[in-house]
Structure formats: structure tokens, C-alpha cells
Amino acid sequence: MIHSKYWDYVIIGSGIVGLSVARELCARKKESSILIIEKENAIGLHASGRNSGVLHSGIYYPKDSLKAKICASGSILMSNYCKEKGLPINRIGKIILPINKNDDRQLELLYKRATTNNASVEFIDSKHLKIIEPEVKSITGNALFSPNTSVVDPKSIMFQLQKDLKKKGVCFMFNAALKDIDIQNSTININNNHYQYGVLINTAGQYSDKIAHMCDVGTQYALIPFRGEYYKLKKDSKIHLNHLVYPVPDLNIPFLGVHSVTTIKGETYFGPSAVPALGREHYSGFKGINFRDASSTLTHISSMYLLNKQGLRRYTHEEIGRFLKFNFVKAARKLVPNLKMNSLQSCDKVGIRAQLYDTNEKKLVTDFLIEKKYNTVHVLNAVSPAFTSAFSMAKKIVNKVIL
Numbered sequence: 001m002i003h004s005k006y007w008d009y010v011i012i013g014s015g016i017v018g019l020s021v022a023r024e025l026c027a028r029k030k031e032s033s034i035l036i037i038e039k040e041n042a043i044g045l046h047a048s049g050r051n052s053g054v055l056h057s058g059i060y061y062p063k064d065s066l067k068a069k070i071c072a073s074g075s076i077l078m079s080n081y082c083k084e085k086g087l088p089i090n091r092i093g094k095i096i097l098p099i100n101k102n103d104d105r106q107l108e109l110l111y112k113r114a115t116t117n118n119a120s121v122e123f124i125d126s127k128h129l130k131i132i133e134p135e136v137k138s139i140t141g142n143a144l145f146s147p148n149t150s151v152v153d154p155k156s157i158m159f160q161l162q163k164d165l166k167k168k169g170v171c172f173m174f175n176a177a178l179k180d181i182d183i184q185n186s187t188i189n190i191n192n193n194h195y196q197y198g199v200l201i202n203t204a205g206q207y208s209d210k211i212a213h214m215c216d217v218g219t220q221y222a223l224i225p226f227r228g229e230y231y232k233l234k235k236d237s238k239i240h241l242n243h244l245v246y247p248v249p250d251l252n253i254p255f256l257g258v259h260s261v262t263t264i265k266g267e268t269y270f271g272p273s274a275v276p277a278l279g280r281e282h283y284s285g286f287k288g289i290n291f292r293d294a295s296s297t298l299t300h301i302s303s304m305y306l307l308n309k310q311g312l313r314r315y316t317h318e319e320i321g322r323f324l325k326f327n328f329v330k331a332a333r334k335l336v337p338n339l340k341m342n343s344l345q346s347c348d349k350v351g352i353r354a355q356l357y358d359t360n361e362k363k364l365v366t367d368f369l370i371e372k373k374y375n376t377v378h379v380l381n382a383v384s385p386a387f388t389s390a391f392s393m394a395k396k397i398v399n400k401v402i403l
Helices: 016-028 066-085 104-116 126-132 154-167 205-214 291-307 309-321 325-333 386-402
Strands: 006-012 034-037 094-097 122-125 142-146 150-152 171-173 178-182 187-190 193-202 221-233 244-247 259-262 268-271 344-358 370-373 376-379
Touching: 006 016, 016 034, 016 154, 016 386, 066 150, 066 154, 066 386, 104 142, 122 126, 126 142, 150 154, 154 171, 178 205, 193 205, 193 386, 205 221, 205 344, 205 376, 221 291, 221 325, 268 344, 291 309, 325 344, 370 386, 376 386
Parallel strands: 006 034, 006 193, 034 171, 094 244, 193 376
Antiparallel strands: 094 142, 122 142, 178 187, 187 193, 221 268, 221 344, 244 259, 259 268, 370 376
């Protein structure tokens, strides 16, 4: 039961970023009252809980980006937290493979970005590749190896954070329907009850743009939900991968292409797809379809397609083709040549990537975006590697709050 009508900090959303911000506030503002509001009846039901669990090392991001500045440090902090709390973590390592004959130039760029971002990587040749990952093949004979890339159990981390925060006096309000925000009077209407806040922090993930717009922040931005689906590698497929295996990506767009992910439980998946969803919670079938969101998404996607911003037209054609399992397996086979149609099975692993879209520039926003107005802070683009970066991102957010 929530009795107080005033809170020093109100955090909207109990995903990994919201929990991490509360953790950072507890460390730096120990006497403060903190309320986390969540529209669901538990934590971890959407993007954070459906995360693949990869702790990225900071390879892909240009040096001046916020992702570049906080991914590597975030990975270290998250790894240390797992070790401190006895949570499962596996430093499995990642291989990045050229899948086109001209990918070596991009591979060199990734190496430069990685070293600039303090990510440990090394070039390996086909001979070395054959030793450490016999099932894969590089079309150019070269690859990048990231030894520090790890996998974790996202929900275990989130539940541990929730437990820690409760011990420190942080209050959680579930089934919280946000009705209105009055930025002039610093009040928020939840379930028709009004609460006053000192600082409001928006970490609402798939709904962060809508919350921001209620505060007259980021009105040029809209979130486009992309659904990511996977196929699971069958246990009897006779294919075993020792590492995560990723293709050299198209760095113009914020997607990494079809890759392999081996979870903390030892299960291997290939994916994800990246197709526009018809709602922010449209995970499958008709459930979660929102016609207003669908209309907005199709309008924005059509604009980018017609203008071919970020080369999206070619990517769209590829993704449409991957609706067919044959084409999906064809993409995965560029990484693992011996993969067969019957090596993969359909599964229920699916997530929504809430990708920020700039309606003025008509293009996808590739970096994290955090904006402040008055006594409100809004995390508008907490896409990958947000889970990896969460602890470092929380420090940036709290700096905006207390300075």
C-alpha cells in the first residue's frame, strides 16, 4: 500500500534502466524517497525481461556516441554485479564474421571502433577460426574475436535488483495506470490518485515517447516497434557453437542482422528478425495489435522506404524475405554453412525493439537519447546495448538529476 503523497524521485517503468537508476539513487541520495511505478503486475514482462542476455563489449559504436562512452564500462559493472551476487554469467566470447567479399573494410572499421571504445578484440585468420569455432566459415578468411563478450540471465539480474531495492526502502507500485502529468505543479495522476514528485524519471521503454510528450519533451520523436523472432537450434542437429557468432553488420542501421545467441542455459537461437510490429506489445497473433500505433508505424516506415534513408529499402526487402523459413536459414547459413532447414525449429522467443524515429529527419535514431526539461528526465531510446549499459547509463541519468 502506497501511503505517501510526495516522493523525491518517481521512476516510470521497472525495466533494467529504471531499476538501475533507482540503484544509483540509493547509492548517492541515501535519504531520498523513491517510487517506481509499473503498469504491469510484475517486473520483466517486456523488453528487459525478453532480452537475449548478451553483455556487449562496445565494438560497434562511433567514438563520440553515448553508446561508445558507456557500453564497455557498463559491461564491466554488470559483470561485477553478477559475480558479487552469485548470479549466472558465462564469458562465452563473440566472433564477428564477414558474409560478403567486401566486408573486410567494415571489419577494420569495427576493430578501430572497438579499440577506441576500450573493447578487447583481436583479428583472427581462417586457421585460428577453424580451431576455436569449427562450424563457421569466413568468406574473406578473416574475423574479429571479442573474448570478453558474456551472456547472463536478464530476469535473474532484475529480480535481484528488485530485492536489493526493496531492502533499501524503494517502493514499487504495480498495475499503475498513468493518467496525467502536471509539469507545472510536479504532480502525477496514477489510478486517479495524485502524487507530487521532486524529480520525475521516465524509463518507460516502449512507451517512453508518449510519457515524454506528456511533458512536452521530444515531440519530434516517435517510437517504432520492431518485432524480433528467433529459431531454436535443435539439440539433435549435431551442430555445436562455442561462441556467439555475428555477421559484419550494416552500420547505417541500428540492427545487427541474423546471428547466433547461446543463452546462459546452453540453448542456441538464431535471429532476430526485425519487422515492424502492429503494436508496442504485438508479440504474436492478433494480441497486442494497436491500430493507432500500426498506422503511425506504417506511415513512418513508408517515409523512410520512399526516401531510402539509411539504406532501409534494401534492408526491408531482406527482412520481408525472411518471413519464409527458407530465406531465414539461408541468412543463418552464411555464418554456419552446415545448417539445414531441419536444424532449426520454431520457438516462442520473441521481443519488441522500441526503436526511436526522428520525424523531422525521417530516419532512425542510432544512439541512446536522454533529455531533461525542468525536473523531468526522459530516456527516449534505450535500445541495444541498453541492458549492457544500464549501470553506466544510470550514472549519466542521475548526474542530470542531482547536478
